[in-house]
Amino acid sequence: MKPKTGLWAAAGLAMMAMLAVAPASAQAPKRGGTLVYMIPADAPPSFDGHRETTFATVHATAPFYSVLIRVPPDNPASTTEFVCDLCVEMPKPTDGGKTYTFKIRTDVKFHDGSKLTAKDVGDSWNRIVFPPAGTTSARVSYYEMVEKIEVPDDETVVFRLKYGTTAFLPALADPFTYIYKKEILDKDPHWYEKNIMGSGPFKFASYDVGQSIKGVRNPDYYHKGQPYLDGFEAIFADKQSVRVEAVRGDRAAMEFRGLPPSARDQLVKEAGSAVVVQDSDWNCGNIVTFNHKRKPFDDVRVRRALQLAVDQWHGAPALSKIANVRTVGGIVFPGSPLAATKAELEQMAGYWPDIEKARAEARRLLKEAGQENLKFELTNRNVDQPYKFVGTWLIGEWKKIGVNVEQKVVPTGPWFQAMRGGTFDVVVDANCQSVVNPVLDTGKFLPKKVYPESYGDYDDPKSVELYEKMTHETDPKLQRAAMRAYEIHTLDTMAHGIVTPYWYRIIVARSYVKGWKISPSHYLNQDLANIWLDK
Amino acid sequence: MTVTTPDRATLAPPKDETADLHRSPWRKVRDFIRRQPLGTVGLVIVIIMFLAGALSPWIAPFDPEENDFTAMMQAPGVLHWLGTDQLGRDIFSRLVYGARTAMLVGFSAAIVGGLIGLVLGVASAYFGGWFDLVFQRVLDVLMAFPLIILALAVVAVFGTGVFNVIVAITIPLIPRCARVVRASALAVREIPYVDAARALGFSHARIVLRHMVPNVVAPFLILLSAFVGQAILAEASLSYLGLGVQEPVPAWGLMLQGGAEEYATTAPWIAVFPGLAIVMAVLGISLFGDALRDAIDPKLRDR
Numbered sequence: 001m002k003p004k005t006g007l008w009a010a011a012g013l014a015m016m017a018m019l020a021v022a023p024a025s026a027q028a029p030k031r032g033g034t035l036v037y038m039i040p041a042d043a044p045p046s047f048d049g050h051r052e053t054t055f056a057t058v059h060a061t062a063p064f065y066s067v068l069i070r071v072p073p074d075n076p077a078s079t080t081e082f083v084c085d086l087c088v089e090m091p092k093p094t095d096g097g098k099t100y101t102f103k104i105r106t107d108v109k110f111h112d113g114s115k116l117t118a119k120d121v122g123d124s125w126n127r128i129v130f131p132p133a134g135t136t137s138a139r140v141s142y143y144e145m146v147e148k149i150e151v152p153d154d155e156t157v158v159f160r161l162k163y164g165t166t167a168f169l170p171a172l173a174d175p176f177t178y179i180y181k182k183e184i185l186d187k188d189p190h191w192y193e194k195n196i197m198g199s200g201p202f203k204f205a206s207y208d209v210g211q212s213i214k215g216v217r218n219p220d221y222y223h224k225g226q227p228y229l230d231g232f233e234a235i236f237a238d239k240q241s242v243r244v245e246a247v248r249g250d251r252a253a254m255e256f257r258g259l260p261p262s263a264r265d266q267l268v269k270e271a272g273s274a275v276v277v278q279d280s281d282w283n284c285g286n287i288v289t290f291n292h293k294r295k296p297f298d299d300v301r302v303r304r305a306l307q308l309a310v311d312q313w314h315g316a317p318a319l320s321k322i323a324n325v326r327t328v329g330g331i332v333f334p335g336s337p338l339a340a341t342k343a344e345l346e347q348m349a350g351y352w353p354d355i356e357k358a359r360a361e362a363r364r365l366l367k368e369a370g371q372e373n374l375k376f377e378l379t380n381r382n383v384d385q386p387y388k389f390v391g392t393w394l395i396g397e398w399k400k401i402g403v404n405v406e407q408k409v410v411p412t413g414p415w416f417q418a419m420r421g422g423t424f425d426v427v428v429d430a431n432c433q434s435v436v437n438p439v440l441d442t443g444k445f446l447p448k449k450v451y452p453e454s455y456g457d458y459d460d461p462k463s464v465e466l467y468e469k470m471t472h473e474t475d476p477k478l479q480r481a482a483m484r485a486y487e488i489h490t491l492d493t494m495a496h497g498i499v500t501p502y503w504y505r506i507i508v509a510r511s512y513v514k515g516w517k518i519s520p521s522h523y524l525n526q527d528l529a530n531i532w533l534d535k
Numbered sequence: 536m537t538v539t540t541p542d543r544a545t546l547a548p549p550k551d552e553t554a555d556l557h558r559s560p561w562r563k564v565r566d567f568i569r570r571q572p573l574g575t576v577g578l579v580i581v582i583i584m585f586l587a588g589a590l591s592p593w594i595a596p597f598d599p600e601e602n603d604f605t606a607m608m609q610a611p612g613v614l615h616w617l618g619t620d621q622l623g624r625d626i627f628s629r630l631v632y633g634a635r636t637a638m639l640v641g642f643s644a645a646i647v648g649g650l651i652g653l654v655l656g657v658a659s660a661y662f663g664g665w666f667d668l669v670f671q672r673v674l675d676v677l678m679a680f681p682l683i684i685l686a687l688a689v690v691a692v693f694g695t696g697v698f699n700v701i702v703a704i705t706i707p708l709i710p711r712c713a714r715v716v717r718a719s720a721l722a723v724r725e726i727p728y729v730d731a732a733r734a735l736g737f738s739h740a741r742i743v744l745r746h747m748v749p750n751v752v753a754p755f756l757i758l759l760s761a762f763v764g765q766a767i768l769a770e771a772s773l774s775y776l777g778l779g780v781q782e783p784v785p786a787w788g789l790m791l792q793g794g795a796e797e798y799a800t801t802a803p804w805i806a807v808f809p810g811l812a813i814v815m816a817v818l819g820i821s822l823f824g825d826a827l828r829d830a831i832d833p834k835l836r837d838r
Binding site for chain 2: 240260262263265266314315318321322382388389391392393395396399406407408409410
């Protein structure tokens with residue numbers, strides 16, 4: 001009986017293998033073609049990934065560059081898995097989690113034909129973590145744990161940390177951390193702001209300001225067989241209607257940032273099976289920031305009242321029908337193990353399940369603070385999805401406790417100026433991150449002196465203390481508890497800001513686009529190497 | 536030779552030049568309606584708009600700024616006569632309150648821009664010489680920009696909001712008014728009573744404001760009616776472009792912007808009704824302005 005069972009088992013396994021292989025072979029990537037996609041912006045501020053934080057840069061330039069490690073292109077939604085791009089294999093940390101030694105591939109060439117070595121990798125990373133005077137690195141705060149970066153030889157890069165932390169590898173997989181050529185940077189540290197030359201799957205072909213950027217296949221790409229496309233053309237269009245029309249008319253295959261539900265419904269209705277939809281929670285959301293330097297927002301009672309007035313639980317499902325927001329969450333991305341549960345959220349101001357009780361308390365607090373007839377200006381960004389929807393919703397919620405708010409909508413530049421200059425009462429800010437890395441993503445809620453992109457302009461040593469305790473904790477359970485303490489202090493005790501429902505990413509693509517998978521960030525998985533066209 | 540005496544019955548009665556002045560106001564209104572039926576339609580539209588704006592708190596059945604997530608994008612019906620928008624707000628109520636915004640911006644910009652243009656235009660004609668030459672060249676520069684482009688530039692500098700939109704639309708209207716008024720004022724300047732006033736030692740301000748301005752009021756009023764329509768259209772355009780009045784303030788252009796792009800096929804009423812309101816308002820003011828010109832201009836009055 002035993003051999004017979006084994007035979008059946010072998011036959012079963014063979015059958016399963018055939019079934020598994022059959023669809024895979026049917027979906028074998030095809031070569032050729034040009035992917036045309038839309039970028040929902042007028043132009044990137046510069047091409048330099050180290051300096052910029054916008055999708056307009058990463059959507060336009062990621063296909064030209066390599067990075068050290070990244071999220072897996074075939075599973076970019078993973079929040080715990082990272083794979084090598086330029087390294088040979090993912091290193092095991094040594095020295096109590098404080099040293100990471102990366103072996104660098106030896107078969108990588110820049111697009112100008114020169115060899116990429118560990119010196120280039122180490123130099124780029126040193127500029128990202130320790131930017132030289134006169135240069136800007138937008139992500140310095142992510143690498144606060146890095147003590148030094150060494151390049152002992154042409155094939156090795158060593159990261160030495162001040163302390164072991166789970167936040168390091170996700171931070172290292174940031175998609176903006178392009179590897180530049182050291183020789184070029186030594187001559188001109190600003191060269192990459194206006195020029196493109198990397199080692200990624202595509203070589204730069206052309207750029208027409210405000211129009212499009214084009215790339216052609218890199219025949220020397222080190223991930224053998226990739227890229228599948230002959231090239232790509234990315235068209236800039238900040239008007240949503242233009243982008244939707246482009247996809248509907250097949251003038252473009254897709255856009256990678258995300259469309260609102262109405263646009264999805266329209267495209268699906270009109271294009272039917274010619275389009276496919278992928279959606280995902282988005283590690284991105286609007287937060288309401290109070291200017292603590294302006295009265296009466298220096299009064300926690302006023303901030304708390306404004307928080308209590310907002311009905312998140314009923315607002316989120318309704319808004320999700322018209323705007324690209326969906327999930328109610330605290331300071332941590334809801335998909336993360338470190339995120340608060342619904343029961344935990346409901347304990348904090350702004351999430352009470354009984355909204356009438358919350359609003360009664362809000363009115364009481366305003367009266368106590370002498371602000372029964374509170375009026376203020378809400379500064380917002382001139383971007384429909386979802387900024388203006390969120391702003392209008394909030395104004396309606398605050399009106400229900402007798403607060404009158406005038407919305408001041410400004411373009412992106414003045415919006416940043418207002419936040420950085422502190423020339424606002426209350427602002428609809430945003431906290432958008434790439435790799436889901438709550439330990440670092442929640443830095444936005446720290447005081448400005450610790451986290452420069454925090455615009456509330458408050459000092460709060462207790463917040464810093466709680467945050468540091470959380471970041472240094474490596475035990476998952478204890479870290480989760482520490483995160484709760486930091487979150488409760490931020491949102492409930494001090495009411496530093498209001499976290500509005502997290503964005504929801506909806507990507508509509510022509511159905512011939514294959515190989516691309518959605519992730520919780522519009523910054524991730526943008527090198528296009530694994531995309532192919534089933535035409 | 537026979538001299539025939541004309542039959543008294545065939546003789547036209549001598550025209551009483553002061554007859555118009557002696558007519559009762561009701562008679563004047565009746566004559567206006569009879570002679571200017573389209574203008575009357577325009578006037579009725581303007582009056583309805585004005586009343587809607589002035590009485591909006593009593594006319595509107597709902598709070599125009601209140602979101603109602605249980606009634607999002609409802610089609611026109613018994614409860615919401617013109618339907619609801621994407622945030623569940625009653626479109627009829629927003630249109631009624633929107634009339635207030637349109638009238639406020641339209642009349643404020645037209646009156647302020649018109650009055651400044653009137654004074655500057657008459658002053659330019661009165662002083663003449665270098666002042667007139669330089670001032671007219673400045674006007675040439677300003678008038679080289681289309682109204683909406685200049686308004687966009689002003690909004691870009693001052694920012695958005697009702698007051699700033701009024702300023703943005705007022706500024707481009709000033710040169711347009713000044714140029715037309717100056718042409719009329721040049722003729723007035725040559726009339727002897729202006730010389731007489733000067734000879735009597737009246738100040739320039741008195742001559743301009745008391746003796747010249749009242750004599751160019753007729754073309755000014757016609758211009759003013761046209762300006763109101765232009766200002767309403769400019770406000771709607773700025774709001775549509777996201778540079779005018781901001782949410783949740785009810786304004787027709789803003790309502791159009793919110794609905795036209797995303798819901799044109801699924802909830803067309805969101806864009807159709809504000810669009811109709813803009814068309815009706817501008818058409819009404821335009822028709823009334825034309826009729827007013829015909830009624831005031833003596834060359835056209837008896838056509």
